[in-house]
Amino acid sequence: MDDLYRDYILEHYRHPHNFGVIETPDLRWEGANPLCGDRITMMLDVRDGRIADVAFTGRGCAISQASASLLTDELRGKTLDEAARMSADDVLDLLGIEISPARLKCALLSLDTLEHALAEGGPPASPGDAGTPAGVDAGGTEPD
């Protein structure tokens, strides 16, 4: 009966892909929806302008966590430009479920976090209003 909580959404919620920590990421951002208590930290490793590795941690509702799981799957291998072009519609397509206006913020938290990570998640620290680029590796722009 429940369109929102399809099996694959629940599967991504219970066993999110790319859930974990990259110790010294090139880009990192902690995003939050303070009103819901949803929280996502996204970490990216970049090689030759492409996303070589991506991981996230956090807690929140099934929609926000499944969205982060699906989005991070999509990001691996993309160039930074391609990643930056990811739109809200792309993320909603990945989710593949009808999202009500009240849950849109949950569904798009991962995209918002990604956008911040790409724009201001690298060293030197540049505090933004939606989160913080905490724990960025000092020499992280050129790993390997």
Add this chain to the structure above:
Amino acid sequence: MAEAVDLRGQVADVLPLDPYALRADFPILRTETSTGRPLVYLDSASTSQKPQVVIDAVDGFYRGYNANVHRGIYEIGERSTAAYEAARASVARFIGAPDSREIVFTRNATEAINLVAYSWGRRNVGRGDAIVLTEMEHHANLVPWQLLVQEVDGDLEFIPITDDGILRLDVFEVLLRLRPKLVAFTHVSNTLGTVTPVREIVQMAHAAGALVLVDGAQAVPHLPVDVTDLGCDFYVFSGHKVLAPTGSGALWARRELLEAMPPFLAGGEMIREVHLRRSEFNAIPWKFEAGTPDIAAAIGLGVAAEYLMGIGMDRVCAHEAVLTRYALDRLATVPGITLYGPPADQRSGVVPFNVEGVHPHDVAQVLDRFGVCVRAGHHCTMPLHERLDLAATARASFNVYSTREDIDALVAGLGEVVRIFGV
């Protein structure tokens, strides 16, 4: 007879009210959701539903005698003024105010607290002065005081709570050594349902020379409130939580306090004489009611107060106490559930909970499919959630029209939450 309920000394040994009969007074409770389910409204702590008499009062005002108050020298203007002031008298009786001129109409409790913070606060709280709040205040009874102490370089102190949401009065006693100017706290926690010992806190605060503001937003809909008996100095509440329209609310304060306080908002209505460079202000309470008020909402608030006095707040209180106990017992049977807040005998009709492994938003979303409305989030008490180390909670809350069947529907819906998420 209902079982005797000891809610902080307010023993209710009264004729039980019949919520099923009362429900006929609330048109919205006969509606269905888009999925064809009857509405199970368990979010009354957020805002209450409105009885037909209140809807009719608003409708009757606009259809029959819509005119500004305190201005028109014509029949409908006199009628609207009389109805507006009659509403003030009803509200005064409803909360035990000795004089209806001590009732200031506001948009809601938030505006009433801001009025006190700006008017009384900026004149009476100075550098180094302390204001004592509690860890479980609604943001409405926290942020106005933050702004005030930032502006005057004062301090905020907080009465801590136990993990059950009971105020630590032993710590309060120590905080009183700071000689605070004001103690401001909630009568009933909107998140945990804790009923606070107002009289005891008032006595302690007054003995230390502090004034007391009580946030009654969550108490007035559920308990008999008598401000004279409570002994506080300021009492605020919102109309929309107490069966009245949105846009209605009230501040009660002792007359001599209101008379000494400078105006909050300035403009029409609040003046006696205006010259280009100075003005004389109106008498209380109109000194604090600048501009055209929400007349229809105020009249609706008066009618809601009369409606509840007709039922008897002691019966409302007993009904909700029995319902809360039923809810706590039934909810405890849900697998993976955690219930928060004090024991049933120390709380009013608010039950916060979490289902293990399921975010409250998802809980609320699944319940919505069953027509069950609960609140999910931080309920405007982020510091309290931080204190309890919770990101968010789901919350069921009751009012006069709530029934055991509402709670049964909630429990059945939670069964579906558990099934979907495989708790």
